[in-house]
Amino acid sequence: MSNVDVSNVRGHMISTLLVANRGEIACRVFRTCGELGIQTVAVHSDADENALHARVADATVRLPGAAPADTYLRGDLIVKAALASGADAVHPGYGFLSENADFACAVLDAGLTWIGPSPEAIEAMASKTRAKTLMGLPLLGEVTEDDLPLLVKAAAGGGGRGMRVVRHLKELSAALEAARAEALSAFGDGEVFVEPYIEHGRHIEVQILADTHGTVWALGTRDCSLQRRHQKVIEEAPAPGLSEELAEELRTLSVRAARAVDYVGAGTVEFLVADDRAHFLEMNTRLQVEHPVTEAVFGLDLVAEQIRIAEGHALPTDPPRARGHAIEARLYAEDPPRDWAPQTGTLHRLAVPRGVRLDTGYEDGDLIGVHYDPMLAKAVAHAPTREEALRKLAGALEKATIHGPTTNRDLLVRSLRHKEFTTARMDTGFYDRHLTDLTKPAPDPYAPLAAALADAHGRSRFGGWRNVPSQPQTKRYALAGEEIEVRYRHTRTGLEADGARVVHADARLVVLEVAGVRRNFEVARYGDEIHVNATHLTALARFPDPTAQHAPGSLLAPMPGTVVRVAEGLTAGAAVQAGEPLLWLEAMKMEHKITAPSTGTLSALNVVPGQQVTVGSLLAVVRET
Incomplete structure (x- = not known):
């Protein structure tokens, strides 16, 4: 533990703050610093050289390498960066070193202000x-x-x-x-x-804020029950449906936990609630990803409060009153029906309607890489009632413009509108029960036609129209795992299509009238990838490439990543059973199991632990018996 007297460090007015993190949380902290007049310093790996958090900071310091172990988990390099840049304070964000007592000690030993609890409190929890x-x-x-x-x-x-x-x-x-x-x-x-393991419990947590003068606030409750792979997807405040007695018990236990370790700053105490009973899980000694819902309900900036507390300011005796309801949805670059496989590529466009808060670490044109968490953004809606907040957030996500890799947007919208969620009867097993139904493909049936008409815009001026009857033009698209062929004609009066009247068509907007109802289709194309409103299509070549084939039973990498381990004793020639784990890939902070597609013989094993693979790499081949 540090020998520095923390009380001597606290009380210092912060002028320049380094965020020992990346992405969305770094941008979030920088935004508050800008409002407070504090200069900002970003650290970045080589993979993040052009990332948004590095672009918006007043100064940046390179951490050589790309892997977290070489960069954002190197506390010694981050402390050196703070001293070299003239920073006088360090905010850890969440993840990486945010709950590392040794890192907090190193920051304090360097004479810097630590935006967080004492190393002793971190170590205790x-x-x-x-x-x-x-x-x-x-x-x-x-x-x-x-x-x-x-x-x-x-x-x-x-x-x-x-x-x-x-x-x-x-x-x-x-x-x-x-x-x-x-x-x-x-x-x-x-x-x-x-x-x-409590099968049908709810994940409930309490936001704690404590100063150096003995005041501890318990800022209401949050429900974080909707989770995939034990990671939260949708959070809200206050947690709906709790009895006042249980809510008071949770607040009391949380304050007791904070006082037990002389806690200072923002923290969260987490519980699993079942049968109206609270089961303590853990205390997170940092800011949570879902902190914006508490900010919205209590009208606070928790990052600003963290900074003021670190400077020695006292909290008022009582916290502000809670108002309304807030819900947050985490937008991930991932494919939920394919075992939540993370996705990479260029994020061409990301925008949500006004009235919804969007916290993100990306701007249009940024690259979603393979090294870090696939979360693109957090969308937060606040309204007087839970019902209004639900409707507001679901509607905003449905209308959001998201052009780039596959995301969980459709899953979020359907989750927010699911009866079990709207009636607050959800628990941590929600996706175990409903994932199949929530991810059934439901593409817009007119999206391929709109894409084809937008692509055909203007061709009639260059010989597309003929004065004699001709065969219709055809185009093929991949949509929701299927190949779709659409047909249209160039005529004397413009473009025509079966089943719909073409009211207007240009490269960006197609208006169709079907059964007397007009609908607008906004079209954006990036190479072979096409977005029509919220539907994502891939343009297919007129004649498929006959060389793009793999042997039956081929296991291809569903994502770029690292082979972290191979099943013990597994070699070519081994007998395998359908569903048997063969190897594990790690990508974007998640581990993915690759299983045998059928019972048979492993005729080829093309990878070893530690090997980097790209999407579509041949991992192994199972010859079915």
């Missing part, structure tokens, strides 16, 4: 096992069949990494081994523990 002991809660001892199902969890870190659900005791040993390996890779700490 860093391990979930130690936190439970501190809270006076028992740990699960020897497990039996009666304890099933179980949840294996990493003692350090979060974000769903190092977690495995166990439904049969025979699976426990393998789950422990896999969780330890992932936890060691993600957090540098392989400690894991086991607790009962």
Whole structure:
């Protein structure tokens, strides 16, 4: 621990602040700094040299390399960057080193102001096992069949990494081994523990804000139950449907946790709620991704409050009153029905209608790379009631312009409108139950026609129209996993299409009238990728390339990433069963399991642990028996 007297550091007026992070949270902190008149410093990896957070900062410092372990997890390099740039304070954001007590010590030892709790508080709550002991809660001892199902969890870190659900005791040993390996890779700490897995609980948390003068605020509750891979997708404040008694119990327990470690700054205490009972999960000693919903409801800027607290200012005795309801949806570059596979490529356009807050680390034209989390943005709606906030956010996402790789936008809209969610009956198993229905393809049937007409715009002026009957023009598109062929004609009066009257067509806007109803279709094309309103299509060549073939049973990389491990003892010639895990890829902070497509023989294994692969790389071949 640091030998620096933190009280001597606090009280210093901050003039230049370095954010030891990247992307959306760095941009978020810089925005508040700009409003407070504080100069900003960004650190960036080589992969982030042209990232938005590096572009908007007043000064930047390079961290050589691309992997997090070489860059954003190098506390020594970040402290050097702060000193070299003249920064007098460091904000850790969330993730990376935000809950690393040694990093907080290094910042303080360098004479810099640390925007966060003391290293001692971070250390006390860093391990979930130690936190439970501190809270006076028992740990699960020897497990039996009666304890099933179980949840294996990493003692350090979060974000769903190092977690495995166990439904049969025979699976426990393998789950422990896999969780330890992932936890060691993600957090540098392989400690894991086991607790009962509550199937239908709600994930509820309380925002804490505490100053150096003994005041602790419990800023209401948040519901974060909608999760994929134990990572949150939709959050809201206040948590709906809680009894006042339970809400008060959660606030009381959270304040008790904060006081137990002399907490200072912003933090979050997390619970699993089932049968109107609260089960303590952990305390996150940092700002949460979902903090904007609390800001909206309480009319606060939590980053500004963090800075003021670090400068020694006191909070008022009582927090502001909560007003209305706020809901946040995390927009990810990922493909939910394909095991949430992260997507990469150029984000050509990102915009949401006015009235909805958008926190993002991207601008139009930015590249979504392979090295970091695939979250593009957070969209937040605030309204007097939950029903109004739901409608506002779902409508804004539906009308948002998102041109680029596949995203979870449609899933978010459908989730916000699902009856189980609108009636506040959701729990952490929501996507386990409903993912198939929520991701059924429902493309606009007229989108391919609109794309073809936009592409054909103006061709009649260069010989497209003929004075004699002719065959219709055809175009082919890939849409929702299917090939679609559309037909249209150039006529004396313009473009014609079966089933719809063409009211207007140019390269960017097509207006069709179907059964007396006119609809506008905005069209944008980037190479072979076409966006028609919210529908994404791919233009196909008129004649398919006969060389673009793979042998039956070929396993292709669904994303760019790193092969982190291969199943033990797996070699070419081995017999495999359908669904059997063969290898694991890591991409964008997530681990993805590659399984055998059928029962047969592994006729080829083309990769080894540590190997980098690109989308479509041939990983292995299974010859079906």
